[in-house]
Structure formats: structure tokens, C-alpha cells
Amino acid sequence: MTNFPFDVVAFDLDGTLVDSAPDLTAALNHALGELGRPPVSAEAVRHMVGHGARALLTKGLAATGGGDEALVERGFPIFLDYYEAHIADRTRPFDGLERALDMLATRGVKLAICTNKLESLSRTLIDALGWQDRFAALVGGDTLPVRKPDPAPLFKAIAQAGGGRAAFIGDSITDTLTAQAAGLPCVAVTFGFSDRPVEELDATVLIDHFDELIPALEALGAAVPG
Known part of the structure; x- marks a missing residue:
């Protein structure tokens, strides 16, 4: 046609x-946990997505007490490694x-x-x-x-x-x-x-x-x- x-x-x-919210949430919460932060909900993550992985982590840190660029830099590879390994578990x-x-x-x-x-x-x-x-x-x-x-x-x-x-x-x-x-x-x-x-x-x-x-x-x- x-x-x-x-x-x-x-x-x-x-x-x-x-x-992809379930897998993004799992990766974000893994990184937040490694940084000593509490988890966020999948529903919250649905409203954080759209500007890339670094922005997602920045928003996750902001929602759990804030954080500077150094903390984002520390958490970013943790997020990426976990997410890549679990990218389609529940997506x-x-x-x-x-x-x-x-x-x-x-x-x-x-x-x-x-x-x-x-x-x-x-x-x-x-x-x-x-x-x-x-x-x-x-x-x-x-x-x-x-x-x-x-x-x-x-x-x-x-x-x-x-x-x-x-x-x-x-x-x-x-x-x-x-x-x-x-x-x-x-x-x-x-x-x-x-x-x-x-x-x-x-x-x-x-x-x-x-x-x-x-x-x-x-x-x-x-x-x-x-």
C-alpha cells in the first residue's frame, strides 16, 4: 500500500x-541504595523519565534528600551497570x-x-x-x-x-x-x-x-x- x-x-x-518503569525503577533504587538513600516508587519514576539516565538519577536523588554533581557522578555508573544487566527483565x-x-x-x-x-x-x-x-x-x-x-x-x-x-x-x-x-x-x-x-x-x-x-x-x- x-x-x-x-x-x-x-x-x-x-x-x-x-x-520500562519497572526496570528503570529497579536500577534507580539499586543506585540509590548504594548511595545510602531510600527507594522511590515506580509511580514516581514514571514522572521522572524523559531526559536521559543521568537526569533520572538526579531526580531520584532530589526526591530522597538532594545531592550534588559529585554524588551523581558516583551513582551514575552504578545505575548504568545494573540497568544494562536487567534492561528487559520486566520491560x-x-x-x-x-x-x-x-x-x-x-x-x-x-x-x-x-x-x-x-x-x-x-x-x-x-x-x-x-x-x-x-x-x-x-x-x-x-x-x-x-x-x-x-x-x-x-x-x-x-x-x-x-x-x-x-x-x-x-x-x-x-x-x-x-x-x-x-x-x-x-x-x-x-x-x-x-x-x-x-x-x-x-x-x-x-x-x-x-x-x-x-x-x-x-x-x-x-x-x-x-
């Missing part, structure tokens, strides 16, 4: 493609995602990932989920000198996937700001890791389940000039 309105659909990773795709990805592929759409997660960790997670052949591009938080909400990583992901008309799928204000900066429509999922009410994300459209993604993109394609 060649009449789909988008050539490339790019996705955020954590909170958009996958519910799972959101319901309906893989069916939606299959439908996009059937329509000839190239799929890309644009995340603030470190590129190496992102690739490790994609491999663990068996998604090596699903995505034509992956740009992480350290792939370029800048990260989201700068639009450059999104532009790079789209270009690596072949270019053309594109849309971005995300779950946070970081994602909607990235799409706006890139001049692209943004579909925001309501079940992700947003740090604010989803109605405040200013996304082009909101979806409550991945079964709604294809119709939402088709409607966007009809409404937004090419």
Missing part, C-alpha cells in the same frame, strides 16, 4: 513504545503496539526511534525485545551533541529512515516540544510517562491505545498539508 500519508513514523522509546511493549507497527510496515512506512536514552542502552533494549529488524533508524540521547527537545535528533532519525513526510509519536512535553520545533505533527499517548496532565502536552492528537494510531495518522494526513 502506498497511499498512507506518512513515509516515516518516529517514536520515543520509554513510555511510548515500552513500559514490555504497550498493548497493541506490535500490531500497529506491523500495520505501518504493511503500508510501506519506515519506522524510527528518537529517544533521550543512551544509544547503547537503546540498542541493547531493542535487541532484547527482538526488534532488530523493525526500525530503520535509532537516534539516542548521546548520538548527537544535542538531545530532545532540540529537533536535530528527530531530523536525523527521519533522514536515516529514508526521509519524506514524517510524524512523531511520544508521551511527554519533551516529545511534543521536539515535534513542534521540527514543524511535525505529534501523536501523544495518554498512558506514558508524562510529568503533567496529557491535556497540557499540546500534542496534535492524543490516543489512549495503539489501536487508535493508524486512524489518528490517517486523519492527520488528511488535515495537515503535505
Whole structure:
């Protein structure tokens, strides 16, 4: 099928493609424990994700008594080592995602990932989920000198996937700001890791389940000039 309105659909990773909160929480709490701090809840972590692993640790320290950059530097490798070893213990795709990805592929759409997660960790997670052949591009938080909400990583992901008309799928204000900066429509999922009410994300459209993604993109394609 060649009449789909988008050539490339790019996705955020954590909170958009996958519910990684259980494994991120375990890694964060491991690092906090090593630093003598109490654990934080998975629900709290859901509102801390989106700016990369170092920012997650910084927020975890802030929530448990604060900490300076030296403490972040001490805890960061502890977090990374544990998380890499347990990156897909309980991380799972959101319901309906893989069916939606299959439908996009059937329509000839190239799929890309644009995340603030470190590129190496992102690739490790994609491999663990068996998604090596699903995505034509992956740009992480350290792939370029800048990260989201700068639009450059999104532009790079789209270009690596072949270019053309594109849309971005995300779950946070970081994602909607990235799409706006890139001049692209943004579909925001309501079940992700947003740090604010989803109605405040200013996304082009909101979806409550991945079964709604294809119709939402088709409607966007009809409404937004090419």
C-alpha cells in the first residue's frame, strides 16, 4: 500500500513504545541504595523519565534528600551497570503496539526511534525485545551533541529512515516540544510517562491505545498539508 500519508513514523522509546518503569525503577533504587538513600516508587519514576539516565538519577536523588554533581557522578555508573544487566527483565511493549507497527510496515512506512536514552542502552533494549529488524533508524540521547527537545535528533532519525513526510509519536512535553520545533505533527499517548496532565502536552492528537494510531495518522494526513 502506498497511499498512507506518512513515509516515516518516529517514536520515543520509554513510555511510548515500552513500559520500562519497572526496570528503570529497579536500577534507580539499586543506585540509590548504594548511595545510602531510600527507594522511590515506580509511580514516581514514571514522572521522572524523559531526559536521559543521568537526569533520572538526579531526580531520584532530589526526591530522597538532594545531592550534588559529585554524588551523581558516583551513582551514575552504578545505575548504568545494573540497568544494562536487567534492561528487559520486566520491560514490555504497550498493548497493541506490535500490531500497529506491523500495520505501518504493511503500508510501506519506515519506522524510527528518537529517544533521550543512551544509544547503547537503546540498542541493547531493542535487541532484547527482538526488534532488530523493525526500525530503520535509532537516534539516542548521546548520538548527537544535542538531545530532545532540540529537533536535530528527530531530523536525523527521519533522514536515516529514508526521509519524506514524517510524524512523531511520544508521551511527554519533551516529545511534543521536539515535534513542534521540527514543524511535525505529534501523536501523544495518554498512558506514558508524562510529568503533567496529557491535556497540557499540546500534542496534535492524543490516543489512549495503539489501536487508535493508524486512524489518528490517517486523519492527520488528511488535515495537515503535505
